[in-house]
Amino acid sequence: DGGITQSPKYLFRKEGQNVTLSCEQNLNHDAMYWYRQDPGQGLRLIYYSQIVNDFQKGDIAEGYSVSREKKESFPLTVTSAQKNPTAFYLCASSMKTSWSYNEQFFGPGTRLTVL
Amino acid sequence: GNSVTQMEGPVTLSEEAFLTINCTYTATGYPSLFWYVQYPGEGLQLLLKATKADDKGSNKGFEATYRKETTSFHLEKGSVQVSDSAVYFCALSDSEEFQGAQKLVFGQGTRLTINP
Numbered sequence: 001d002g003g004i005t006q007s008p009k010y011l012f013r014k015e016g017q018n019v020t021l022s023c024e025q026n027l028n029h030d031a032m033y034w035y036r037q038d039p040g041q042g043l044r045l046i047y048y049s050q051i052v053n054d055f056q057k058g059d060i061a062e063g064y065s066v067s068r069e070k071k072e073s074f075p076l077t078v079t080s081a082q083k084n085p086t087a088f089y090l091c092a093s094s095m096k097t098s099w100s101y102n103e104q105f106f107g108p109g110t111r112l113t114v115l
Numbered sequence: 116g117n118s119v120t121q122m123e124g125p126v127t128l129s130e131e132a133f134l135t136i137n138c139t140y141t142a143t144g145y146p147s148l149f150w151y152v153q154y155p156g157e158g159l160q161l162l163l164k165a166t167k168a169d170d171k172g173s174n175k176g177f178e179a180t181y182r183k184e185t186t187s188f189h190l191e192k193g194s195v196q197v198s199d200s201a202v203y204f205c206a207l208s209d210s211e212e213f214q215g216a217q218k219l220v221f222g223q224g225t226r227l228t229i230n231p
Contacts, residue, residue, distance in 0.1 A: 042221035
């Protein structure tokens with residue numbers, strides 16, 4: 001089955017530590033995205049990537065970093081510089097057609113809690 | 116900039132009731148419009164979409180019509196079930212490519228609870 005996997009489902013981190021969230025897709029999608037979701041709020045874009053070895057900052061990139069070494073993988077690192085990292089993190093991907101990108105498909109999410 | 120405003124929740128209905136969740140948007144250009152659904156503890160799933168004015172998206176008994184004149188994309192269902200309990204997000208994507216990828220702008224979400 002094609003899809004997007006995120007691991008782990010739950011993650012706990014001590015203050016001051018960096019942590020990396022995994023996102024893998026086997027849909028052969030070109031673009032991948034990271035979103036943050038806080039209670040009662042919509043999703044906010046952290047980073048996105050349209051091609052291997054290239055990525056762009058979204059609306060709330062401060063305190064986060066990403067890499068795109070393979071088409072199917074787009075890990076997100078939450079650094080100690082992120083002041084309020086406790087949130088639900090969602091990864092998504094989309095395929096580029098000849099004229100646009102199709103809808104985004106989402107992974108199941110990782111809930112990060114800073115202790 | 117582009118924005119999406121959704122009806123505030125939570126919304127609580129009885130089974131078989133009629134559902135409307137309002138969504139209005141502000142955008143330049145000609146955005147595509149989406150409704151996503153999120154079940155507890157899960158990611159988002161695309162429920163339906165419309166890519167141009169007067170298009171009607173539909174899926175699983177849900178419908179929404181792209182109304183350019185009122186900049187709206189309200190979600191409706193004629194008879195809701197307990198299994199429809201979830202958070203619903205309205206979103207738009209700009210028709211212009213966002214440096215090659217598709218940027219989605221989300222509303223804040225509306226939590227729907229259906230009681231048996």
